[in-house]
Amino acid sequence: MLKDWRAAITGAADTAVGELPGSSCMGLHAEAALLALADAGLRPGQIDGVLCAYSLTEPHPMLASVFCEYLGIRPSYSAAIQAGGATGCVMAMQAQALVEAGLCRHVLVVAADNRLTGMTRDRAVAALADFGHPQFERPYGVTIPALYALVAQAYMHEYGATREHLAAMAVAARTHALRHPKAQMRRPIAIADVLASRPIAEPLCLLDCCLISDGGAALVVSARDAARDAPKPPAALLGSGQKNTHEHIIAAPSLTAFGCRESAAQAFGRAGVRPADIDVAEVYDSFTITLLVELESIGFFEKGEAGPAALAGALDLGGRLPCNTHGGLLSYAHSGAAGGLFHLVEAVRQLRGEAEARQVRGAELAFVHGDGGILSAHCSLVLGRG
Amino acid sequence: MSELQARPLPVPNADTAPFWDGCARGELVLQSCRQCGTAQFPPRSLCARCHAPAPAWRRASGRGRIASFTRVHRPPSAAFKAGLPYVIALVDLDEGPRIMLALRGKAAEAPRIGDRVKVGFDPPAGPHGIALPHALTEGP
Numbered sequence: 008m009l010k011d012w013r014a015a016i017t018g019a020a021d022t023a024v025g026e027l028p029g030s031s032c033m034g035l036h037a038e039a040a041l042l043a044l045a046d047a048g049l050r051p052g053q054i055d056g057v058l059c060a061y062s063l064t065e066p067h068p069m070l071a072s073v074f075c076e077y078l079g080i081r082p083s084y085s086a087a088i089q090a091g092g093a094t095g096c097v098m099a100m101q102a103q104a105l106v107e108a109g110l111c112r113h114v115l116v117v118a119a120d121n122r123l124t125g126m127t128r129d130r131a132v133a134a135l136a137d138f139g140h141p142q143f144e145r146p147y148g149v150t151i152p153a154l155y156a157l158v159a160q161a162y163m164h165e166y167g168a169t170r171e172h173l174a175a176m177a178v179a180a181r182t183h184a185l186r187h188p189k190a191q192m193r194r195p196i197a198i199a200d201v202l203a204s205r206p207i208a209e210p211l212c213l214l215d216c217c218l219i220s221d222g223g224a225a226l227v228v229s230a231r232d233a234a235r236d237a238p239k240p241p242a243a244l245l246g247s248g249q250k251n252t253h254e255h256i257i258a259a260p261s262l263t264a265f266g267c268r269e270s271a272a273q274a275f276g277r278a279g280v281r282p283a284d285i286d287v288a289e290v291y292d293s294f295t296i297t298l299l300v301e302l303e304s305i306g307f308f309e310k311g312e313a314g315p316a317a318l319a320g321a322l323d324l325g326g327r328l329p330c331n332t333h334g335g336l337l338s339y340a341h342s343g344a345a346g347g348l349f350h351l352v353e354a355v356r357q358l359r360g361e362a363e364a365r366q367v368r369g370a371e372l373a374f375v376h377g378d379g380g381i382l383s384a385h386c387s388l389v390l391g392r393g
Numbered sequence: 394m395s396e397l398q399a400r401p402l403p404v405p406n407a408d409t410a411p412f413w414d415g416c417a418r419g420e421l422v423l424q425s426c427r428q429c430g431t432a433q434f435p436p437r438s439l440c441a442r443c444h445a446p447a448p449a450w451r452r453a454s455g456r457g458r459i460a461s462f463t464r465v466h467r468p469p470s471a472a473f474k475a476g477l478p479y480v481i482a483l484v485d486l487d488e489g490p491r492i493m494l495a496l497r498g499k500a501a502e503a504p505r506i507g508d509r510v511k512v513g514f515d516p517p518a519g520p521h522g523i524a525l526p527h528a529l530t531e532g533p
Contacts, residue, residue: 136469
């Protein structure tokens with residue numbers, strides 16, 4: 008029995024992903040937006056709220072205004088949200104709040120970036136290193152992988168996770184991606200391939216790290232009465248939650264316990280469900296360690312259990328918790344804030360029964376999680392088939 | 394020098410200048426709250442625990458334990474290529490706060506979580522004379 012809901016995702020779409028020569032950041036925004044609007048059966052003029060994120064290739068302090076001008080729309084509400092990898096989920100939670108408060112009827116959530124072809128790989132790596140503290144981390148040559156590697160080393164030390172356990176996350180993602188015709192990575196990999204890939208920041212190797220991609224994604228979040236006319240079944244936003252504990256890893260309260268536990272508990276509580284009720288999970292996987300920590304902190308697995316379970320197929324279709332069924336950031340695509348929206352788009356497709364070869368049979372409840380910074384900002388969502 | 398080649402040295406501000414002045418003298422200094430006594434890092438204009446203003450600066454022992462570490466093989470920019478691979482650690486100082494440091498010498502060879510280290514300083518560099526702290530194996 009689905010809890011009473013007041014906001015739902017009525018449109019969800021993403022562009023092609025991967026290497027998209029000739030694309031522009033705003034062009035991908037517009038393409039994703041129009042696809043999501045068509046999915047929701049709406050015209051651009053019917054949107055009264057717009058939420059955008061941020062861009063590395065076309066940065067601007069007012070990205071929502073830039074996007075609305077580009078698309079030629081004049082909504083009565085617009086804002087840009089920057090919460091790193093949590094942005095997609097935070098935008099969905101904010102859109103939910105806007106329609107539940109009666110401030111908007113249809114909120115367009117959109118993010119895109121062309122950081123694969125729009126900038127050099129070196130420039131992308133350097134820009135991402137800016138997440139580090141400018142005086143107390145960046146001078147030591149940190150990268151995002153290095154900052155997550157510090158978590159991985161501590162987590163392996165405390166809970167006995169192994170490199171094989173981490174690799175199982177990458178293999179599970181690739182197994183799913185092989186079923187998605189749009190995924191950026193379509194070559195099968197085994198545990199040994201992950202372990203033998205080029206070291207990036209020990210213990211993380213190349214295949215422990217997410218992709219760099221071009222692409223965009225968008226959602227339409229509608230109030231319940233406005234969702235009635237949607238051509239496809241709505242994905243109800245049943246519960247959401249957030250927790251921020253730090254920004255920089257030097258200031259994290261712990262290297263092994265993070266805010267995902269509280270953000271997920273909040274989302275489950277508001278939805279009135281438990282982790283064991285979830286049919287399909289789309290959980291932020293910027294690195295293999297990110298996913299492992301989150302699966303064990305959110306309550307899907309006990310500490311030390313996610314790795315062995317993943318090795319035994321728990322994250323695959325038919326497993327205990329089909330997870331990142333599109334292939335995730337590790338094998339589907341990662342283009343900035345759109346990366347987190349890909350997880351949301353996939354959750355909607357699963358709840359609608361549109362996921363084709365990767366469909367989780369009878370999926371009624373989905374869990375989506377985003378994390379930004381170095382496991383700093385967390386946002387969790389529970390979605391249900393409306 | 395292009396943006397990708399410049400080493401990102403700290404630019405001290407009102408919150409951090411006493412820390413970097415200490416490093417240039419060869420001393421590790423930390424903030425300590427005048428009200429609740431909590432030692433904190435990174436430096437701030439107030440105590441992040443009780444929010445009392447203007448924490449006092451105190452000389453720290455410069456000793457602590459490795460809380461985690463990573464050997465970096467892919468640097469953020471060309472400026473760090475010459476030192477590859479290099480080891481970055483999070484160190485829990487004996488006073489309580491956690492700090493990031495580069496591991497040097499024997500400390501970088503086969504580090505383990507829990508290893509004791511002591512702080513040393515690079516020669517001052519750049520327009521602000523920054524002497525970056527690093528960590529060495531704690532001697533007798």
